[in-house]
Amino acid sequence: MEKVLSARFDIPNSHTLDVYLQHGGYRALQKALTEMTPEQITEEVKKSALRGRGGAGFSTGLKWSFVPKDSPKPIYLVVNADESEPGTFKDRPIMEKDPHALLEGMMIAAYAISSHLAFIYIRGEYWYLKERLEQAIEEARARGYVGKNILGTGFDCDVIVHPGAGAYICGEETALLESLEGKRGYPRIKPPFPALVGLYGCPTVVNNVETIASVPPIIVNGGDWFRRLGTEKSGGTRLFAVSGHVERPGVYERPLGYPLKQLIEDCGGVRGGRKLKAVIPGGTSAPILTAEEAETITLDFEALAAIGSMLGSGGVIVMDETTDIVQATYRSIKFYEHESCGWCVPCREGTNWLVKIFRRLLRGGGTERDIDMLIELSDNMFGRTHCPLGDAAAWAVAPAVKKFRAEFERYVQRRVSVAV
Amino acid sequence: MFSQQAEKRIDELLAKYPQKRSALLPILYVAQAENGYLSDDVMEYVAQRMGLTYLDVLSTASFYTMFYRRPVGKYVVQLCTNVSCWLMGSDHIEKCIERKLGIRLGETTPDGKFTFVEVECIGACGGAPAMQVNFDYHENLTPDKVDQILDALP
Numbered sequence: 001m002e003k004v005l006s007a008r009f010d011i012p013n014s015h016t017l018d019v020y021l022q023h024g025g026y027r028a029l030q031k032a033l034t035e036m037t038p039e040q041i042t043e044e045v046k047k048s049a050l051r052g053r054g055g056a057g058f059s060t061g062l063k064w065s066f067v068p069k070d071s072p073k074p075i076y077l078v079v080n081a082d083e084s085e086p087g088t089f090k091d092r093p094i095m096e097k098d099p100h101a102l103l104e105g106m107m108i109a110a111y112a113i114s115s116h117l118a119f120i121y122i123r124g125e126y127w128y129l130k131e132r133l134e135q136a137i138e139e140a141r142a143r144g145y146v147g148k149n150i151l152g153t154g155f156d157c158d159v160i161v162h163p164g165a166g167a168y169i170c171g172e173e174t175a176l177l178e179s180l181e182g183k184r185g186y187p188r189i190k191p192p193f194p195a196l197v198g199l200y201g202c203p204t205v206v207n208n209v210e211t212i213a214s215v216p217p218i219i220v221n222g223g224d225w226f227r228r229l230g231t232e233k234s235g236g237t238r239l240f241a242v243s244g245h246v247e248r249p250g251v252y253e254r255p256l257g258y259p260l261k262q263l264i265e266d267c268g269g270v271r272g273g274r275k276l277k278a279v280i281p282g283g284t285s286a287p288i289l290t291a292e293e294a295e296t297i298t299l300d301f302e303a304l305a306a307i308g309s310m311l312g313s314g315g316v317i318v319m320d321e322t323t324d325i326v327q328a329t330y331r332s333i334k335f336y337e338h339e340s341c342g343w344c345v346p347c348r349e350g351t352n353w354l355v356k357i358f359r360r361l362l363r364g365g366g367t368e369r370d371i372d373m374l375i376e377l378s379d380n381m382f383g384r385t386h387c388p389l390g391d392a393a394a395w396a397v398a399p400a401v402k403k404f405r406a407e408f409e410r411y412v413q414r415r416v417s418v419a420v
Numbered sequence: 421m422f423s424q425q426a427e428k429r430i431d432e433l434l435a436k437y438p439q440k441r442s443a444l445l446p447i448l449y450v451a452q453a454e455n456g457y458l459s460d461d462v463m464e465y466v467a468q469r470m471g472l473t474y475l476d477v478l479s480t481a482s483f484y485t486m487f488y489r490r491p492v493g494k495y496v497v498q499l500c501t502n503v504s505c506w507l508m509g510s511d512h513i514e515k516c517i518e519r520k521l522g523i524r525l526g527e528t529t530p531d532g533k534f535t536f537v538e539v540e541c542i543g544a545c546g547g548a549p550a551m552q553v554n555f556d557y558h559e560n561l562t563p564d565k566v567d568q569i570l571d572a573l574p
Contacts, residue, residue, distance in 0.1 A: 074438070083543050084540075084541060084543070085541070086502045086503050086504065086540070086541035086545070087503060087504055087541070087545050088541075088543065088545070089543045089544060089545050089546055091543075092543055117438070123543070124449075124484075124486045125486070125542050125543065125552060125555075126543065127555040128555065128556075128557070160436060160437070162442070162445070162446070163445060163446060163449065164445070164484070165445050165448070165449070165484035165485070165486040165487055166484050166485035166486035166487075166539075167483060167484050167485065168540065168541075179445070180442055181439065181441060181442055182439075182441035182442050182443065182444035182445060182480060183441075183479075183480055184479055184480055184483040185483060185484075200438060200439055241545060241546060242546070243504035243507075243508075243545035243546050243548055244503075244504055244507045244508070244545075244548075245507060249545070249546040249547075249548070250546045251546065280503070284502075284503055315545065317503055317504055317507070317545070319507060323507065327506070328503055328506070328507065331501070331502055331503045331506045332502075332503055335502055335503075335540050335541065338540055339540060341483075
């Protein structure tokens, strides 16, 4: 199993520049700046079939190519390190154990889009990682890998690490930009897309941590090599963050197209030898899978989309036979209700109503009509909000109700109730 | 209003960004570290320092959960209760913390040492159940481990 992103994770002091250089660090940047044009870099990344690892899965090279070549305004690169999708913790080890891989990817991406100032927007809770990244930037700046005249090529690019302050919505790229401008994290209406009108009204590329950390190996080994690691349309490997009822939760690097069942076995299987009941395959906004669906599905964008779910952020949450799906789904919707920015009605009101109905059901006061209402409400939210948070909330609820309806009915029949 | 060190840090932050207002969140962290929470006076002062209005600062500060607009304890114990942590027993840990501190979620101990709050996913799902005390992560919590962590805080 080829390790691309996690190859250095287990090396002592892997976060330091010296260790990074000993293990092939900054070779890709040297190659990019001295042997390639920005257009060639973008083409190589397109060829790699690298798709955004933050959740949306958009082609990275294509996104870069949208940045105007003759912009009179400054161009910005923003790394989205606001990892907040429940079940997702795969960017953490990159920043903790391999921060120079992220910085190297950033410098290559900045060169490709002609950016001279890049930001890492990191969730406020990851304060220790903010400090680690700032140390890495200092080290890299002192040795000519970041800042002025990088590697003596005349290319300049500096990096600012910017802390968020506790708002899931700021993981949405336009809300992130608002937050980076010092405002409330309200999403912007798209179009215009950030590639044309982003930070301070200037062309801006927003990419996830893992996406950018995938760039150096693509430059060193070629886009075709990366694509062949995964599937034709989903290139490469990715980090899967596995949590819940498995023996060995953690971050596992696997190629795109890897069987979900095998991944669970790689984690030691379902805890205590129990039976699998359900899996959320890509953070809580990815529609839940039954044990039967999990049996045969592969982890790639196309296969999961084909069965009405998504790969999302790669956060795999495993639930064994003891799990109460109603309570688990309530935890998800409570999160979306709390994190809705409140800007648009379907999300603000919809998530609130969903929470109220869940509470009624859980307390034993719900009706059959309430169960139908969960689906109706979700359907009315989906596709009707300014940003995908409303969709995420709808996707967290409706598939769970449809696939595990009998569990919801148990509450209606007053056979169970819990204090919430 | 702030220490010399904090004032210096604010100056550095204001000089760091292409547009000054971008420094607001980092400056609010500095202000909160100085004062413990973001009082109206503190926000008024930050507004003055940045050339913004009080309402500009309030509207931003009030959006983010990590900024406190009321006094909090010396240690803010933030227990994650989201799906992965719940699956691994965060409900039980919640009860343990409540018993240990003698307060409920959302409350502060009478001596002002601890505030106990529920937070949404903190990105520690692989080490569920998890919590943060101020900025420090604590994972794979058990009742004993929670006791040890809280007892060790001066």
